[in-house]
Amino acid sequence: xxxxxxxxxxxxxxxxxxxxxxxxxxxxxxxxxxxxxxxxxxxxxxxxxxxxxxxxxxxxxxxxxxxxxxxxxxxxxxxxxxxxxxxxxxxxxxxxxxxxxxxxxxxxxxxxxxxxxxxxxxxxxxxxxxxxxxxxxxxxxxxxxxxxxxxxxxxxxxxxxxxxxxxxxxxxxxxxxxxxxxxxxxxxxxxxxxxxxxxxxxxxxxxxxxxxxxxxxxxxxxxxxxxxxxxxxxxxxxxxxxxxxxxxxxxxxxxxxxxxxxxxx
Ligand SMILES: [Zn+2]
Numbered sequence: 675x676x677x678x679x680x681x682x683x684x685x686x687x688x689x690x691x692x693x694x695x696x697x698x699x700x701x702x703x704x705x706x707x708x709x710x711x712x713x714x715x716x717x718x719x720x721x722x723x724x725x726x727x728x729x730x731x732x733x734x735x736x737x738x739x740x741x742x743x744x745x746x747x748x749x750x751x752x753x754x755x756x757x758x759x760x761x762x763x764x765x766x767x768x769x770x771x772x773x774x775x776x777x778x779x780x781x782x783x784x785x786x787x788x789x790x791x792x793x794x795x796x797x798x799x800x801x802x803x804x805x806x807x808x809x810x811x812x813x814x815x816x817x818x819x820x821x822x823x824x825x826x827x828x829x830x831x832x833x834x835x836x837x838x839x840x841x842x843x844x845x846x847x848x849x850x851x852x853x854x855x856x857x858x859x860x861x862x863x864x865x866x867x868x869x870x871x872x873x874x875x876x877x878x879x880x881x882x883x884x885x886x887x888x889x890x891x892x893x894x895x896x897x898x899x900x901x902x903x904x905x906x907x908x909x910x911x912x913x914x915x916x917x918x919x920x921x922x923x924x925x926x927x928x929x930x931x932x933x934x935x936x937x938x939x
Contacts, residue, residue, distance in 0.1 A: 677910055679705055684697065713741060733760070739774055740774060762790040763823070765782075767779050768802040797817055809831075809834060833861075845871060856901050868920065870894075873890075
């Protein structure tokens with residue numbers, strides 16, 4: 675199985691003890707690519723640093739609604755120009771925890787959505803209890819490429835997201851008992867979803883309570899396969915192709931060709 679991890683936070687201190695060995699383990703197993711997600715100043719910078727160390731790790735930069743009051747437009751603009759930055763995110767609205775005032779969340783989200791359009795980058799959306807407001811801001815800003823990370827809406831909102839041409843992505847929460855998400859998984863077309871662990875958060879069943887990592891990503895593919903009545907491999911392949919296209923992952927640099935000395939016609 676070939677897997678594309680589209681949302682990890684491997685730069686966080688949770689991975690300080692074994693970061694590099696875990697990354698090697700991921701790449702030695704089924705993981706081929708990892709998108710490491712920034713959510714504030716520090717993690718936007720550290721995600722890019724991590725991406726620069728590994729050919730198949732890419733970064734996103736942006737200010738999460740929890741960190742909206744620290745928003746630094748100049749920093750986002752500067753980092754967005756970096757080659758290994760493939761999206762603006764995770765950005766959005768969180769009306770569940772409400773760690774920043776509503777007005778600031780809205781303004782900062784709109785601002786960054788605008789920047790994404792200007793820099794021609796896709797958007798990784800964090801939407802918690804704010805479906806319609808996220809939808810409206812993305813529409814108002816003319817965002818064409820967006821993924822609703824850790825999709826948590828119902829089937830009606832899912833249809834709205836699909837109609838807008840956006841993607842959704844599923845975490846370990848699909849493995850929890852949540853019939854609403856099952857219905858969404860059932861209807862999402864094969865070319866419109868991605869998979870992610872959101873590690874170290876949201877470990878899939880049966881690892882709840884442990885630190886999550888990309889090594890558990892296959893469990894999410896398996897659960898989606900079970901709901902859709904297809905093979906885990908088909909899910910993994912579709913999600914892989916979708917992520918590759920969505921994040922516009924460049925081809926690997928071509929290794930310099932060996933000049934064959936003494937080669938004769
Ligand atoms: Zn996240």
